[in-house]
Amino acid sequence: MPxxxxxCASARQAKQKRxxxxxxxxxxxxxxxxxxxxxxxxxxxxxxxxxxxxxxTLLELFGQIExxxxxxxxxxxxxxxxxxxxxxxxxxxxxTIDGAELSKGQLKTKASHSTSQLSQKLKTTYKASxxxxxxxxxxxxxxxxxxxxxEYVGHRDGIWDVSVAKTQPVVLGTASADHTALLWSIETGxxxxxxxxxxxxxxxxKFHPTEQVALTASGDQTAHIWRYIVQLPAxxxxxxxxxxxxxxxxxxxxxxxxxxxxxxxxxxxxxxAPLTSLKSxxxxxxxxxxxxxxxxxxxxxxxxxxxxxxxxxxxxxxxLTGHDQELTHCCTHPTQRLVVTSSxxxxxxxxxxxxxxxxxVNVFQGHTDTVTSAVFTVGDNVVSGSDDRTVKVWDLxxxxxxxxxxxxxxxxxxxxxxxxxxxxxxxxxNRQVRLFDMSGVRLARLPRSNRQGHRRMVCCxxxxxxxPICNLFTCGFDRQAIGWNINIPALLQEK
Numbered sequence: 444m445p446x447x448x449x450x451c452a453s454a455r456q457a458k459q460k461r462x463x464x465x466x467x468x469x470x471x472x473x474x475x476x477x478x479x480x481x482x483x484x485x486x487x488x489x490x491x492x493x494x495x496x497x498x499x500t501l502l503e504l505f506g507q508i509e510x511x512x513x514x515x516x517x518x519x520x521x522x523x524x525x526x527x528x529x530x531x532x533x534x535x536x537x538x539t540i541d542g543a544e545l546s547k548g549q550l551k552t553k554a555s556h557s558t559s560q561l562s563q564k565l566k567t568t569y570k571a572s573x574x575x576x577x578x579x580x581x582x583x584x585x586x587x588x589x590x591x592x593x594e595y596v597g598h599r600d601g602i603w604d605v606s607v608a609k610t611q612p613v614v615l616g617t618a619s620a621d622h623t624a625l626l627w628s629i630e631t632g633x634x635x636x637x638x639x640x641x642x643x644x645x646x647x648x649k650f651h652p653t654e655q656v657a658l659t660a661s662g663d664q665t666a667h668i669w670r671y672i673v674q675l676p677a678x679x680x681x682x683x684x685x686x687x688x689x690x691x692x693x694x695x696x697x698x699x700x701x702x703x704x705x706x707x708x709x710x711x712x713x714x715x716a717p718l719t720s721l722k723s724x725x726x727x728x729x730x731x732x733x734x735x736x737x738x739x740x741x742x743x744x745x746x747x748x749x750x751x752x753x754x755x756x757x758x759x760x761x762x763l764t765g766h767d768q769e770l771t772h773c774c775t776h777p778t779q780r781l782v783v784t785s786s787x788x789x790x791x792x793x794x795x796x797x798x799x800x801x802x803x804v805n806v807f808q809g810h811t812d813t814v815t816s817a818v819f820t821v822g823d824n825v826v827s828g829s830d831d832r833t834v835k836v837w838d839l840x841x842x843x844x845x846x847x848x849x850x851x852x853x854x855x856x857x858x859x860x861x862x863x864x865x866x867x868x869x870x871x872x873n874r875q876v877r878l879f880d881m882s883g884v885r886l887a888r889l890p891r892s893n894r895q896g897h898r899r900m901v902c903c904x905x906x907x908x909x910x911p912i913c914n915l916f917t918c919g920f921d922r923q924a925i926g927w928n929i930n931i932p933a934l935l936q937e938k
Contacts, residue, residue, distance in 0.1 A: 601920030660731040667717035743773035785814035828855035857903040870901035
């Protein structure tokens with residue numbers, strides 16, 4: 444009768460163990476439904492103040508956690524069996540190779556190396572599984588705190604900028620590559636006014652601080668100041684877009700973008716000519732803003748200059764030179780005569796017009812790629828965003844280094860700061876919008892799933908913290924703007 448060798452016996456033993464392991468997994472999977480039903484029955488018998496939908500979501504998440512750890516436990520057992528088998532095989536080889544025994548040190552080194560590889564595999568599997576579980580918790584939390592309220596669809600090309608009026612009635616403004624600027628009812632999503640005075644892409648829109656007047660910058664090398672008159676329609680019940688969204692986030696193709704051709708923006712009143720046209724630039728005017736008081740306006744251009752104008756006379760007051768490449772954005776301080784300009788030369792500059800006789804300039808260096816925007820916050824801080832995937836918070840009294848740096852995984856476009864709560868909204872090239880505090884702590888990511896959120900690059904964000912329905916707006920190159928309701932107290936409590 445043939446005698447079975449040691450290596451064949453160990454191989455057959457390992458095969459039987461793997462078969463037993465696979466059978467145990469099948470038994471585990473077949474009993475999942477029974478276990479879930481039992482857990483639901485137990486929860487239903489307990490008193491809870493949580494809504495049923497929240498309890499069901501928690502139950503599913505805890506069920507997922509249990510399944511993940513059960514699978515990890517079974518895989519750990521299998522890996523331990525493989526380690527034992529490998530050690531037995533190494534021990535056998537150590538006794539027969541070339542008729543000489545391996546030293547204990549050599550055998551220990553081989554076994555330790557194999558154990559280390561298997562341990563690393565186990566750690567990697569554990570990290571991947573737990574990361575998926577944590578992501579599920581974060582996604583659920585973000586959906587509860589950040590809710591999509593309204594979509595504003597009507598442009599025929601990408602939307603570069605979004606802004607909220609500072610006077611009553613409060614309306615939303617969007618600037619688009621389709622050569623138009625549109626004003627919207629925040630509550631109903633209806634287009635109220637269309638401005639068609641530009642012959643190039645409209646790159647930015649800002650509202651006058653006290654009057655129903657808008658300032659737009661365009662690729663036609665001009666900035667226009669135009670008056671609007673709006674009558675808000677009666678508000679309609681708001682649809683909760685989150686109830687329509689799926690649980691899992693998915694990638695969406697460009698074919699799913701909203702179709703602007705079928706929208707009613709063509710039916711709204713049209714403004715065809717500006718009150719004033721500002722015409723001193725020799726290149727694309729990429730941004731414009733009002734100085735405090737609204738009697739002067741500043742523009743930023745691809746001709747590497749920023750211009751300061753008198754609004755009433757349209758005369759050029761100052762031409763601000765010094766940037767080495769095209770400007771990308773400009774912003775004014777809400778209460779002081781300060782202007783900040785950003786540029787592709789990796790810097791942004793602070794211009795001080797508080798003394799009428801002179802104007803000083805400070806240069807901020809710290810980014811390694813295009814500075815896409817720089818904005819003022821309360822106090823003496825400026826926040827800058829860049830294509831180098833960072834956002835930096837600066838103290839105007841100390842230009843040498845930022846007081847906080849936020850590192851992200853995608854280029855950052857036109858940022859905006861919730862002044863009262865000091866929350867920064869970061870729109871990204873990768874279609875995400877993230878919220879951070881001024882110290883660089885991440886607070887939330889706006890949900891983006893198969894039925895909500897932006898489908899292409901997010902270009903700009905704008906806060907309207909006092910509005911009862913939407914307090915954050917975003918726009919993107921998917922031709923739509925979105926109004927969000929951010930539960931700021933809950934967001935800060937999660938922090």
